[in-house]
Amino acid sequence: MSTTTETKPEPAMPRAARTTSTSALPTAPCSVVWSKGHAYVLEGFRARWVGVDDRGRPQAFTGADLQRRGWTYTRSA
Template sequence: MLSTETATETDPLPTAPCSVVWSQGRPYVLEPGAGTLRWVGTDHLGRPLSLTGDELRRRGWTHRRAG
């Protein structure tokens, strides 16, 4: 899926490390760590933010930055 539309909660997130998705106008990178994969990015104040796949699905995500 390569569009600027938000994926649905049932659309699969990428699983390859270093994959990038966008959520709420911010990029998130899939990083391995301590036996689990986490989506890492920043919040609206620029502070580090780590999300699970389920958290990212609830927030909404895309493969491309929305216009």
């Protein structure tokens, strides 16, 4: 019996999908995007993006606010 496990590497996301500051934001509740080093989660019932600032204080943005700030699906942007 072998104790090793084979896993398939995840397919690389196309560059256009990683830097989507000009694309439409996701619309599924609980979607996560990154902006300026912070994660933001879409609240479905209010259609706003919530996260925290550098000091841990809650922040909320509209989709238009995040479009202006710039956003990506990955933290390293």
